[in-house]
Amino acid sequence: MKAFESAPDLFAAIGNTPLIRLPKLSAAIERTILGKAEFLNPGGSVKDRAAKFIIEDAERRGALAAGSTIVEGTAGNTGIALAMLGNARGYRTIIVTPDDQSQEKFDLLHALGADVRIVPAVPYADPQNYYHVARGIAQSTLGGFWADQFNNPANAQGHYATTGPEIWKACDGEIDAFVASAGTGGTFGGVSSYLKERDARIRTVVADPLGSSLYCYVKDETLETTGDSIAEGIGIKRITENFRMAVADDAVRIDDATMVEMAHYLVHHEGLLLGGSAALNVAAAARIARTLPKGSTVVTVLCDGGGRYLSRLYDARWLAAHGLTPRSDDLTFL
Numbered sequence: 001m002k003a004f005e006s007a008p009d010l011f012a013a014i015g016n017t018p019l020i021r022l023p024k025l026s027a028a029i030e031r032t033i034l035g036k037a038e039f040l041n042p043g044g045s046v047k048d049r050a051a052k053f054i055i056e057d058a059e060r061r062g063a064l065a066a067g068s069t070i071v072e073g074t075a076g077n078t079g080i081a082l083a084m085l086g087n088a089r090g091y092r093t094i095i096v097t098p099d100d101q102s103q104e105k106f107d108l109l110h111a112l113g114a115d116v117r118i119v120p121a122v123p124y125a126d127p128q129n130y131y132h133v134a135r136g137i138a139q140s141t142l143g144g145f146w147a148d149q150f151n152n153p154a155n156a157q158g159h160y161a162t163t164g165p166e167i168w169k170a171c172d173g174e175i176d177a178f179v180a181s182a183g184t185g186g187t188f189g190g191v192s193s194y195l196k197e198r199d200a201r202i203r204t205v206v207a208d209p210l211g212s213s214l215y216c217y218v219k220d221e222t223l224e225t226t227g228d229s230i231a232e233g234i235g236i237k238r239i240t241e242n243f244r245m246a247v248a249d250d251a252v253r254i255d256d257a258t259m260v261e262m263a264h265y266l267v268h269h270e271g272l273l274l275g276g277s278a279a280l281n282v283a284a285a286a287r288i289a290r291t292l293p294k295g296s297t298v299v300t301v302l303c304d305g306g307g308r309y310l311s312r313l314y315d316a317r318w319l320a321a322h323g324l325t326p327r328s329d330d331l332t333f334l
């Protein structure tokens, strides 16, 4: 369980999140689904871990020091975490983010005092993509440090050092599968490689939204994509250094309709108001669990909370406009 003892600083309050059993879902599918409650981190998401390890590693290497400015391209959560931790350490932050992310994440970045640069959501191949823009700003800023969450190995190493061992310990090693989506691959890369080292029999499965290449990459080593998704922070069309750490046995694709149905199921039946990637992870975990013997245990990640998607995932008009109004109040969609 999360240790609520005192923490010497904000950095020390990151991690040690509880692994929450989802009792209704587990009973319905006769397999145990456990969710790592990353929304309980101080910045409200799994990305607090990446930000913490990237900052601490850069400080050790001397790449970050008094007067530095942290620059990052991010769908939002990494920026929120970097701005929060940057403030605690006295670093400025410049956050470059695509314009198709939720308003709530922009508002949080502004509230934290980050210098927010919103750029058009264009493909990676375009030099105006937020990733390339962030790198350019870091290079042209005096004392600029580019966090580079996609390729900075401190990201996955942080999950290898903390998230993986926390899951292993909380389950006493009784894990049949680990299922999670990837945005940078830090979480999946670090946790899957740690768990596989502990017990090679644990099935490690990538959960992928439409529009991402990871499903095809794991299945047949191509970077094919199909369709699109409203999921924020997950899905990639290239193989990042952090995803290279991953050990993936399999992949499963979850469409937006299933993700939204699961998000609303989790609110109504488990009392959990979560973001889309967390709901997609739970849907994927349940689907994989059903392929395993009854009584199996599947672990997944509850990446962030639903509060930062109220205007989308939990707004009836927005859902209707996107043809995603939930249709069932049970698990028939699964």
Ligand code: PMP
Pocket: 045, 046, 047, 075, 076, 077, 078, 181, 182, 183, 184, 185, 186, 187, 188, 232, 233, 234, 275, 277, 278, 303, 304
């Ligand atoms: N869910 C959300 C909401 C995220 O913001 C991210 C990070 N982009 C992820 C999941 C995926 O985490 P990772 O970067 O460790 O793959």
